[in-house]
Amino acid sequence: MILSEQDLTALFVTLKLASVSTLVLLVIGTPLAWWLSRSQWRFKYIIEAIIALPLILPPTVLGFYLLISLGPNGPIGGLVDMLGGAPLAFTFTGLVIGSVFYSMPFVVQPLQNAFTAVGQRPLEVAATLRASPLDRFFTIAVPMAKPGFITASVLGFAHTLGEFGVVLMIGGNIPGSTQVASIAIYDHVEALEYGQAHWLAGSLLLFSFLLLIVVYGTNRRYTVAQP
Amino acid sequence: MxxxxxxxxxxxxxxxxxxxxxxxxxxxxxxxxxxxxxxxxxxxxxxxxxxxxxxxxxxxxxxxxxxxxxxxxxxxxxxxxxxxxxxxxxxxxxxxxxxxxxxxxxxxxxxxxxxxxxxxxxxxxxxxxxxxxxxxxxxxxxxxxxxxxxxxxxxxxxxxxxxxxxxxxxxxxxxxxxxxxxxxxxxxxxxxxxxxxxxxxxxxxxxxxxxxxxxxxxxxxxxxxxxxxQSRAESIIEASVSHYDEEFGLASLTFLGGQFSVAAEPLVVGSEVRLQVLARDVSITLEQQKNTSILNIIPVTIDQIVRESKSQMTVRLIADETALLSRITCKSAYNLNLKEGDKVYAQVKTAALLT
Structure with missing residues (x-):
């Protein structure tokens, strides 16, 4: 076996983290993006700026604040503690929360753009054809924004795959539960195990590349099909 | 309702x-x-x-x-x-x-x-x-x-x-x-x-x-x-087909106020049609013209006269229940001494079928 059992577990944790985070992001991001694309609220740009923060913030800064707030004395950690839950720092759930913040702009922005591109007209047409607001959202807005959903899912997934700083700060690098592939690679390099680092890095590289091929291929098909 | x-x-x-x-x-x-x-x-x-x-x-x-x-x-x-x-x-x-x-x-x-x-x-x-x-x-x-x-x-x-x-x-x-x-x-x-x-x-x-x-x-x-x-002033008249002359390709159309003969493709007798008559295609004579090439001569009463410019005026004519606009020169109106209430004849050069 070229990849050690610990490396395989790290890969598995990485994929699980990316999948769960993407799912959570789609559930939270869809209504948020919809609201951002429709709202006339004059302070909307403040929300947009907050969502875009992870794009420029060093992941360690984000991770640091998350660690503080997830800890037993932090607002989120304190709330969980009060409700009788286990502490979130250094757990997989904590990692998911961190990833959701970290990858938020990569999901919300493509969705917001896609919803904006749908425009008001198709929804007005649907309203004149007796469709209720919820009906309009699911039968018109979502299908018409499909390329945006594909881009958002893949970008959110891929960006979580490459996460390093945030995970290091709040995950604690516990093998089998919070150690992800990117940190395992770092550990191998630290220990001068270049062979193992190569295999793990290569796996991530290949996987990420294939993922992006799918995104661009799919979006190309859309533009070709609708001249 | x-x-x-x-x-x-x-x-x-x-x-x-x-x-x-x-x-x-x-x-x-x-x-x-x-x-x-x-x-x-x-x-x-x-x-x-x-x-x-x-x-x-x-x-x-x-x-x-x-x-x-x-x-x-x-x-x-x-x-x-x-x-x-x-x-x-x-x-x-x-x-x-x-x-x-x-x-x-x-x-x-x-x-x-x-x-x-x-x-x-x-x-x-x-x-x-x-x-x-x-x-x-x-x-x-x-x-x-x-x-x-x-x-x-x-x-x-x-x-x-x-x-x-x-x-x-x-x-x-x-x-x-x-x-x-x-x-x-x-x-x-x-x-x-x-x-x-x-x-x-x-x-x-x-x-x-x-x-x-x-x-x-x-x-x-x-x-x-x-x-x-407006310069393209027109009258729209509802009429029904009363006869179709195959030999000359002419339809006789009856409206509230008279009858029109209009060149048309064969039409079913009894069907409803809509006619468009441009005001500039309607002229006015004091007596009914004979020996003229114009087919549609309708007895009318002058309802209203409005001067549009130095040279042009619009005359609103009434044939029974139908209004017909005519655009003529002020000179002609002066020569004919047209007044509101006069009984005159409208000569319609062309009437177009809209339906």
């Missing part, structure tokens, strides 16, 4: 103030220059534009007023937008089914088939919207609106985005829609020709207010309204 409309909408500099009653049968054209508020009025009737303190009653149903605002999807309307606006992710068939599936009452396979037949789109059903021409897309959009079995049809300049050929292509479909369906149609337009051809009633809008409301043919010839004074 009628449609009572009262709206006061303020949008920045623009204000729409409408208080009128729209007849519930036939086609009512909402006519006026760009920016007069035609589209805003139509959107407010559809509930797409929220007019505070508005009032809208369709037959017995209150759609807006007394604290009620029925959202668009609960109004039994069909709406056709200026651009076809088909759902790009659905086939033509699914586009048409969209409204049909959501109309809870009265819509059925029969209504759907009637809409498909009226618009002649059977052969397009399996295609995607982007595979259709602009005219075809608009026909599908009209069929889609009809398939939901609306009790009122609202059209916002459905031909404006189309080329002349496509307009000519789609007009006959619209005519058959209006003739076949027994629902009120509100038709926004800024084209005189479309209004002359399609409308029964008219709302004349100007700068957000109603300038006139009534029968289309009366508004076209009313001397206190602008249309009779």
């Amino acid at each position: 009628t449609i009572t409309v009262r709206f006061n909408i303020q949008r920045g500099e623009f204000a729409l103030n409408i208080d009128t009653v729209i007849p519930e049968n036939g086609v009512t054209a909402i006519f006026g220059p760009s920016g007069s508020g035609k589209t805003t009025l139509l959107r407010a009737i559809a509930g797409l534009e929220h007019a505070d303190n508005g009032y809208l009653k369709v037959g017995d149903a209150l759609w807006q007023g007394n604290g009620i605002f029925l959202p668009t999807h609960q109004r039994k309307i069909g709406y056709v937008f200026q651009e076809p606006s088909l759902f790009s992710h659905l086939t033509v068939q699914s586009n048409i089914n969209y409204g049909l599936e959501r109309a809870k009452d009265g819509s059925s396979a029969a209504v759907l088939q009637q809409a498909i037949d009226l618009l002649g789109i059977e052969h397009l059903l399996q295609r995607m919207p982007w595979q259709l021409s602009g005219g075809e897309q608009q026909r599908v959009a009209i069929a889609r609106a009809l398939a939901a079995n609306p009790s009122m049809l609202l059209l916002d300049e459905p031909l404006a985005a189309l080329g002349d050929d496509q307009k000519a292509d789609i007009l006959p479909y619209l005519e058959s829609v209006y003739q076949q369906l027994d629902i009120p149609v509100l038709y926004v337009s800024h084209s005189r020709n479309e209004v002359a051809r399609l409308a029964d009633h008219m709302l004349l809008l100007d700068n957000g207010g109603i300038k006139a409301a009534g029968k289309m043919s009366e508004i076209f010839t009313a001397m206190d309204l602008p249309m009779a004074h």
Whole structure:
């Protein structure tokens, strides 16, 4: 076996983290993006700026604040503690929360753009054809924004795959539960195990590349099909 | 049953103030220059534009007023937008089914088939919207609106985005829609020709207010309204075919006030037609001319004379119940000594069949 059992577990944790985070992001991001694309609220740009923060913030800064707030004395950690839950720092759930913040702009922005591109007209047409607001959202807005959903899912997934700083700060690098592939690679390099680092890095590289091929291929098909 | 409309909408500099009653049968054209508020009025009737303190009653149903605002999807309307606006992710068939599936009452396979037949789109059903021409897309959009079995049809300049050929292509479909369906149609337009051809009633809008409301043919010839004074002033006359002369290809058309002979393709005796007579094609004589090439000479009474410019005047003539406009030179009027109330003869050089 070229990849050690610990490396395989790290890969598995990485994929699980990316999948769960993407799912959570789609559930939270869809209504948020919809609201951002429709709202006339004059302070909307403040929300947009907050969502875009992870794009420029060093992941360690984000991770640091998350660690503080997830800890037993932090607002989120304190709330969980009060409700009788286990502490979130250094757990997989904590990692998911961190990833959701970290990858938020990569999901919300493509969705917001896609919803904006749908425009008001198709929804007005649907309203004149007796469709209720919820009906309009699911039968018109979502299908018409499909390329945006594909881009958002893949970008959110891929960006979580490459996460390093945030995970290091709040995950604690516990093998089998919070150690992800990117940190395992770092550990191998630290220990001068270049062979193992190569295999793990290569796996991530290949996987990420294939993922992006799918995104661009799919979006190309859309533009070709609708001249 | 009628449609009572009262709206006061303020949008920045623009204000729409409408208080009128729209007849519930036939086609009512909402006519006026760009920016007069035609589209805003139509959107407010559809509930797409929220007019505070508005009032809208369709037959017995209150759609807006007394604290009620029925959202668009609960109004039994069909709406056709200026651009076809088909759902790009659905086939033509699914586009048409969209409204049909959501109309809870009265819509059925029969209504759907009637809409498909009226618009002649059977052969397009399996295609995607982007595979259709602009005219075809608009026909599908009209069929889609009809398939939901609306009790009122609202059209916002459905031909404006189309080329002349496509307009000519789609007009006959619209005519058959209006003739076949027994629902009120509100038709926004800024084209005189479309209004002359399609409308029964008219709302004349100007700068957000109603300038006139009534029968289309009366508004076209009313001397206190602008249309009779424009250079292309015309009279629109409803007539029925009383005889068709195969030898000379002439149709005899009877109207309230006389008879017209018009060159036409064979017409069925008894069918209703609409005639367009341009004011500049109508001349006036004091005595009935004999030995003239002009076929249509109608005894009339001078109702009103208005001078348009130094050289031109418009004369409104009455033949029994029908008004006829004539554009003549002031010199001729002076030579003939025309006065209001005089009995004279109108000579009509050409009359065009509109339907």
